[in-house]
């Protein structure tokens with residue numbers, strides 16, 4: 001007989017528990033070109049995604065595919081090195097599977113989920129290399145990780161989304177950024193399917209919809225965090241300027257280069273945020 005989704009999640013958790021008794025309170029998902037925070041984690045145990053039963057396998061070479069348990073700024077964390085994207089062909093249930101496993105609700109103990117990503121800046125005041133704290137989001141992926149039968153043990157059928165990104169964490173991040181003299185912008189993040197970048201007409205439309213930055217991740221993971229009653233925080237590095245009237249071609253190599261360059265300030269901010277959570 002085939003396993004239910006809940007049984008699969010429980011089997012993943014049991015496997016992890018066999019390798020570590022640690023109960024991380026904070027989960028971290030790092031975006032493209034933003035893996036530097038991992039080096040700051042004092043590692044207790046590292047599991048490859050492909051050894052954990054039912055975990056999706058990551059396909060993108062610039063991602064590593066490891067679940068890292070350890071301490072960061074004295075706090076117990078679990079970090080995903082390498083995340084799953086919808087455009088890789090995963091379902092959104094696959095994409096968000098690790099968040100299901102991490103959660104305190106049935107899983108490893110995570111109550112706070114921190115997410116970073118690389119995003120295109122559409123707000124004309126944004127520049128390449130800026131950090132944008134995500135205040136709110138728009139789901140334009142044309143799909144939702146909660147579609148299908150609701151599993152009441154995991155969360156409600158119709159989760160509230162009036163505060164998808166914790167106001168408390170946003171103000172803490174503002175304070176931390178101020179103390180560290182790191183400039184941060186704020187805005188609305190819109191998630192699209194990708195993998196192509198947007199046309200001028202699409203950037204114009206997304207901007208008119210009310211978004212400040214656009215990317216291909218984060219929203220599904222945030223939805224699952226909300227479904228499971230976790231607090232969530234998101235931050236984007238603006239890697240390209242998506243102004244429809246002056247748009248220039250951009251390659252993924254350039255995007256990764258800008259992300260890598262801005263990454264140290266993101267790492268500093270995230271580490272201090274973790275300390276103060």
Ligand code: HPA
Pocket residue numbers: 118119120121192197198214215216239240242255
């Ligand atoms: N669009 C979508 N995703 C992105 C972009 C973009 O312009 N830049 C970085 N990720």
